[in-house]
Amino acid sequence: MKTLLKTLLILPISLVLLACGAGNGENLNDQGRPNTETPALVPPENPPSDPPTIDPNIISANLTSIQAHVFTPICSSCHGGANPAAGQDLSTIENSIANLINVQSSNPLFKRVLPSSPEKSYLYLKVTGNEQAGSRMPLGQPSLSDNAIKAIKNWITQGAIVPDNIMTPTQINNVKITSKKVDSVKAGTNQQQQIKITITFNQAINFTTLTNEQISMGQYINEQLIPIASNNISFNIINTHNLTVSLTSDLTLTATNRRQHFNLLLNNPNLSTITSIAGQMLDGDLDGIDGGVFSYDFSL
Amino acid sequence: MVISMALTAEYSLMIFHFNSKLIILLIIASILLILSTNSSAEPYLAYKNNLKCMACHVNPNGGGLRNDFGRIYGQQLLPSKAASYDTTTLAKLTQFLTLGANSRFNATFQQNENGDKSQGFALSSTQIYLNIALPKTGLSFYLDQQVAPGTAINREAFVMYKFASGNFIKAGKLFLPYGLRIEDDSAFIRQSTGMNFDNSDNGVEFALDYSNTTIDFFVANGTSQASNNDNKFLYGIRAEHLFSNFRVGTTAMLNDGDKQVQQYNIYGGAHFGDFTLLTEVDYLILSQANPFDQSDIKQLVGLAEVNYQWQRGINLKFTAEYFDSDLDVNENQQTRYSVVAEYTPFANIQLRLGYRQQDDIPQKPQQNNDLLFVQSHFYF
Numbered sequence: 001m002k003t004l005l006k007t008l009l010i011l012p013i014s015l016v017l018l019a020c021g022a023g024n025g026e027n028l029n030d031q032g033r034p035n036t037e038t039p040a041l042v043p044p045e046n047p048p049s050d051p052p053t054i055d056p057n058i059i060s061a062n063l064t065s066i067q068a069h070v071f072t073p074i075c076s077s078c079h080g081g082a083n084p085a086a087g088q089d090l091s092t093i094e095n096s097i098a099n100l101i102n103v104q105s106s107n108p109l110f111k112r113v114l115p116s117s118p119e120k121s122y123l124y125l126k127v128t129g130n131e132q133a134g135s136r137m138p139l140g141q142p143s144l145s146d147n148a149i150k151a152i153k154n155w156i157t158q159g160a161i162v163p164d165n166i167m168t169p170t171q172i173n174n175v176k177i178t179s180k181k182v183d184s185v186k187a188g189t190n191q192q193q194q195i196k197i198t199i200t201f202n203q204a205i206n207f208t209t210l211t212n213e214q215i216s217m218g219q220y221i222n223e224q225l226i227p228i229a230s231n232n233i234s235f236n237i238i239n240t241h242n243l244t245v246s247l248t249s250d251l252t253l254t255a256t257n258r259r260q261h262f263n264l265l266l267n268n269p270n271l272s273t274i275t276s277i278a279g280q281m282l283d284g285d286l287d288g289i290d291g292g293v294f295s296y297d298f299s300l
Numbered sequence: 301m302v303i304s305m306a307l308t309a310e311y312s313l314m315i316f317h318f319n320s321k322l323i324i325l326l327i328i329a330s331i332l333l334i335l336s337t338n339s340s341a342e343p344y345l346a347y348k349n350n351l352k353c354m355a356c357h358v359n360p361n362g363g364g365l366r367n368d369f370g371r372i373y374g375q376q377l378l379p380s381k382a383a384s385y386d387t388t389t390l391a392k393l394t395q396f397l398t399l400g401a402n403s404r405f406n407a408t409f410q411q412n413e414n415g416d417k418s419q420g421f422a423l424s425s426t427q428i429y430l431n432i433a434l435p436k437t438g439l440s441f442y443l444d445q446q447v448a449p450g451t452a453i454n455r456e457a458f459v460m461y462k463f464a465s466g467n468f469i470k471a472g473k474l475f476l477p478y479g480l481r482i483e484d485d486s487a488f489i490r491q492s493t494g495m496n497f498d499n500s501d502n503g504v505e506f507a508l509d510y511s512n513t514t515i516d517f518f519v520a521n522g523t524s525q526a527s528n529n530d531n532k533f534l535y536g537i538r539a540e541h542l543f544s545n546f547r548v549g550t551t552a553m554l555n556d557g558d559k560q561v562q563q564y565n566i567y568g569g570a571h572f573g574d575f576t577l578l579t580e581v582d583y584l585i586l587s588q589a590n591p592f593d594q595s596d597i598k599q600l601v602g603l604a605e606v607n608y609q610w611q612r613g614i615n616l617k618f619t620a621e622y623f624d625s626d627l628d629v630n631e632n633q634q635t636r637y638s639v640v641a642e643y644t645p646f647a648n649i650q651l652r653l654g655y656r657q658q659d660d661i662p663q664k665p666q667q668n669n670d671l672l673f674v675q676s677h678f679y680f
Contacts, residue, residue, distance in 0.1 A: 020620065020622050020633070020635050021633075021635060021659070022633055022634055022635045022659035022660055022661060022668075023630070023631035023632045023633040023634075023660075023661050024631045024661065024662070025631055025632070025661030025662045025663045025664075026630070026631045027630075027631070028629070028631065028632055028661055028663060029663065030663040030664065031663075032625065032626075032629075032632045032660075032661055032663065032664060033592070033626075033629065033632075034629055037590075037592040037593075073664050073666060073667065074666055074667070077491055077492075077667075078491050078494075078498075081492055081494065081584075081586065081589075081599075082492065082493055082494050082555070082561045082563055082584050082586060082599075083493060083494020083495065083499065083522070083524060083555065083561065084494065084524060085494060085496075085498055085499050085524060086498075086499070086524055087523040087524040087529075088524075092591055106453055107450070107451050107453075109451075129422070130450075131449055131450055132450050132451060133450050133451075134446070134449050134450035134451065134453060135424065135425060135449060135450075135498075136422065136449075139485065139486060139498065140484075140485065140486030140671075141410070141486070141658075141666075141667075141669065142410040142411070142412050142416060142417075142418045142666070142669050142671075143410075143418040145414075145416050173592065173593060174592075174593045200593045200594055201594075202591075202592070202594075239588065239594075240558070240588075241588060241594035242594060
């Protein structure tokens with residue numbers, strides 16, 4: 001009886017525990033993110049000093065490659081996310097720079113990365129399992145490949161150079177339009193249409209650099225762009241990365257039974273320019289070069 | 301019942317595909333267990349005994365230095381052969397000053413999907429514990445120092461005051477009370493939440509301790525071992541209740557800041573005869589964590605573990621883990637399965653033999669790996 005009970009208990013439990021499988025990775029990139037999250041950037045006119053690796057499978061002695069092959073896929077499982085181990089977030093190249101180069105390690109004798117001195121860099125000591133640095137990283141996982149360790153060593157030896165293009169252009173990478181009809185209290189109009197445009201920036205924005213004048217909208221009527229009065233346009237800052245622009249238009253003034261076509265202009269360089277909190281100008285025209293007006297056509 | 305909590309609807313919706321190697325291993329293990337006629341009533345530590353962590357450990361949240369009961373348990377009840385000696389005279393330097401230690405030494409063989417192999421011996425970690433309890437005051441000072449490998453790293457250093465009622469307050473560098481306090485820092489539930497033995501924080505904890513219920517409130521920097529980098533803090537509460545043969549707990553935590561992190565979990569354990577079941581499910585909300593559109597990322601993490609006390613001194617552990625790093629993304633889940641045999645031949649030494657298989661999406665070959673390990677664990 002006891003044996004039977006054990007059988008009944010352990011076999012179902014064992015099977016249930018094994019019922020889950022890893023994802024098949026369909027439509028995901030090598031970081032486990034959807035392929036659709038790769039922004040379509042216009043290549044910059046000036047090639048960066050840290051050129052992309054020719055073969056994406058080969059790790060090179062530059063931070064971009066090390067980030068893509070080591071820090072993001074391996075280290076950031078602990079050094080990232082909700083509560084990065086040792087307060088050291090390595091999930092993005094910006095975080096890696098901020099948390100590694102010339103940053104004091106938990107051992108007062110070492111910086112995490114001391115440019116030009118791999119043997120005095122805690123990162124290198126950690127991934128090589130040097131006794132001075134405690135537990136070898138990655139913790140509980142296979143050691144890094146020789147190529148990865150060599151790339152880290154060479155990158156540090158060469159001065160732990162930060163790529164010129166580390167400052168990913170500050171750009172708008174998502175625009176979402178919603179609209180709804182509302183009753184109007186204005187005399188002579190029956191209904192109004194409220195259009196809400198949610199704009200997402202890829203970097204934290206210093207919204208003190210944003211003024212009403214930098215946002216303008218127009219409506220295409222008979223293929224001509226007719227400016228919309230600025231008092232019908234307002235904006236609201238949601239957080240450092242998101243902004244909503246609201247427009248109220250009178251339906252009686254427009255052809256309500258046809259699609260309406262609008263244009264949004266942002267970051268007119270003739271006025272001023274929006275900057276990120278790091279002071280980088282918004283690359284409005286998505287050409288990879290700071291500055292430029294963001295022009296967006298949409299239809300409702 | 302507890303298992304069913306862990307295996308949430310998320311689990312049931314997943315595509316079922318079985319791992320033949322692990323199935324074979326588990327069936328063999330099952331047969332061995334069934335054939336065993338020498339099973340004893342040896343409990344699996346706190347959950348098996350339905351005791352609080354503080355029954356065996358100086359630190360009320362568990363882990364680290366053992367108290368008198370924990371020390372006797374480790375000498376007389378845990379091993380196959382009870383000790384003929386008593387380490388109390390070694391551990392208790394005086395009535396008020398207690399020492400302890402843990403040391404883990406590993407031999408590992410690992411291979412990932414790329415075929416990269418690594419093998420070798422490594423001193424995984426060695427900690428020395430010290431507790432100074434001032435007489436008749438309820439006041440104590442606790443130190444947990446990792447002394448090897450490498451240079452010393454402080455893990456915990458706090459002052460604790462215990463009220464006569466059993467409530468206590470701690471201040472200093474401490475491991476925050478969060479979910480199951482399992483030893484394996486690389487478990488998904490510990491890794492993804494950052495709540496592990498490699499990641500203490502500076503803060504204050506206050507606990508209401510009743511006979512079967514403990515409620516912890518805590519505030520910390522929220523920056524792990526680093527100093528506070530803003531004016532924001534991490535806030536949390538954990539509540540746990542012991543029933544007759546099982547327990548249930550829950551934790552809620554908010555790490556405030558420019559990018560807030562919310563963490564919630566429910567965890568529990570139960571014992572049925574020689575079986576002890578543990579489970580935890582975590583739900584995390586990482587505000588604006590998606591680097592593409594700054595949207596929130598929601599994560600789900602789970603662990604289910606079955607311990608079977610085959611014989612006195614021999615524990616078999618089967619663990620299944622699940623991690624969905626973004627609930628809005630399909631087919632990105634990770635899993636990890638472990639089979640570990642723990643053998644405690646005599647007091648103060650435990651040997652562990654384990655096989656662990658971690659699976660991630662095919663695009664991450666480094667994260668698809670097999671690990672075979674033998675560990676010796678000296679505890680004192």
